[in-house]
Amino acid sequence: xxxQVYLAICGAACATVSIVGQPDFGAMVLAASLxxxxxxxxxxxxxxxxxxxxxxxxxxxxxxxxxxxxxxxVAIAFAAGWYCFPIATVIVFFLVSAWHFxxxxxxASNLNSEWMPERSIARHVLAxxxxxxxxxxxxxxxxxxFNSLLSLITPTADIHVVAQIVxxxxxxxxxxxxxxxxxxxxxxxxxxxxxxxWVPVATALSAVLLPILLSFTLFFCGWHSWQxxxxxxxxxxxxxxxxxxxxxxxxxxxxxxxxxxxxxxHQAHGVDRIDAATLQIAFIGxxxxxxxxxxxxxxxxxxxxxxxxxxxxL
Numbered sequence: 001x002x003x004q005v006y007l008a009i010c011g012a013a014c015a016t017v018s019i020v021g022q023p024d025f026g027a028m029v030l031a032a033s034l035x036x037x038x039x040x041x042x043x044x045x046x047x048x049x050x051x052x053x054x055x056x057x058x059x060x061x062x063x064x065x066x067x068x069x070x071x072x073x074v075a076i077a078f079a080a081g082w083y084c085f086p087i088a089t090v091i092v093f094f095l096v097s098a099w100h101f102x103x104x105x106x107x108a109s110n111l112n113s114e115w116m117p118e119r120s121i122a123r124h125v126l127a128x129x130x131x132x133x134x135x136x137x138x139x140x141x142x143x144x145x146f147n148s149l150l151s152l153i154t155p156t157a158d159i160h161v162v163a164q165i166v167x168x169x170x171x172x173x174x175x176x177x178x179x180x181x182x183x184x185x186x187x188x189x190x191x192x193x194x195x196x197x198w199v200p201v202a203t204a205l206s207a208v209l210l211p212i213l214l215s216f217t218l219f220f221c222g223w224h225s226w227q228x229x230x231x232x233x234x235x236x237x238x239x240x241x242x243x244x245x246x247x248x249x250x251x252x253x254x255x256x257x258x259x260x261x262x263x264x265x266h267q268a269h270g271v272d273r274i275d276a277a278t279l280q281i282a283f284i285g286x287x288x289x290x291x292x293x294x295x296x297x298x299x300x301x302x303x304x305x306x307x308x309x310x311x312x313x314l
Contacts, residue, residue, distance in 0.1 A: 033278050083156075103131065141207070
């Protein structure tokens with residue numbers, strides 16, 4: 001059902017932009033930040049429960065003493081990388097995010113499947129190619145906008161650093177986009193009436209036709225995070241009401257944080273600095289959350305995979 005909703009939203013957004021024109025940039029920044037706060041942050045909001053399942057058998061009373069410091073250390077280290085090693089950090093963030101989008105969306109499309117580690121390199125490359133459409137396509141089709149956006153997000157005054165990031169991203173895009181196109185075409189030929197198989201096509205068209213902030217927000221919040229929340233609720237065996245109660249505090253805190261930061265920058269620096277500051281906080285914060293989130297889930301997947309294989313041999 002959600003596939004149809006996502007396709008309808010992408011179609012409506014593309015039609016609106018083509019008729020009315022691009023939304024105001026400041027409005028897009030605010031909408032993207034709030035959408036990430038409401039849907040993106042709670043996507044990893046129950047990671048402590050995954051950490052508990054992973055560590056409880058080994059550290060029944062002190063699992064949290066191992067989990068929380070390690071999780072926060074990874075988040076802080078990656079956030080610091082944006083300032084210390086911006087080129088490597090941004091490229092790694094793009095690659096890992098694309099891989100994570102492709103991996104998680106494949107599993108989220110089938111709630112009865114188990115999240116297991118892939119053993120084929122080709123499958124990892126394919127996940128990175130298809131999961132990163134919302135990154136790779138704008139890098140080559142909207143390169144000037146891509147460069148301007150990175151100039152605002154990346155906390156460096158060196159324009160050559162941003163230019164190198166754009167160049168490397170485009171090189172990766174040219175290598176991976178043909179792979180993604182072939183896979184999308186194969187899936188459509190196999191089952192053209194399957195609505196879910198048109199989701200990557202809608203994502204690709206949105207990435208071409210819409211402003212980058214809008215296309216990314218539609219995909220990340222309207223598809224990826226929603227699917228992740230749906231899968232998370234299934235794994236935790238919670239009703240919609242109880243699941244909403246669990247993640248609501250995170251959304252409220254995130255929205256309050258975005259609002260407070262916007263107000264503070266408006267008072268301290270004026271309106272010209274609000275967009276850049278909000279984008280930096282949103283995307284650097286998103287990466288700081290995303291990296292420990294995906295590491296945790298992959299470690300947990302490997303642990304479960306090893307446990308199932310061991311049980312099968314007993």
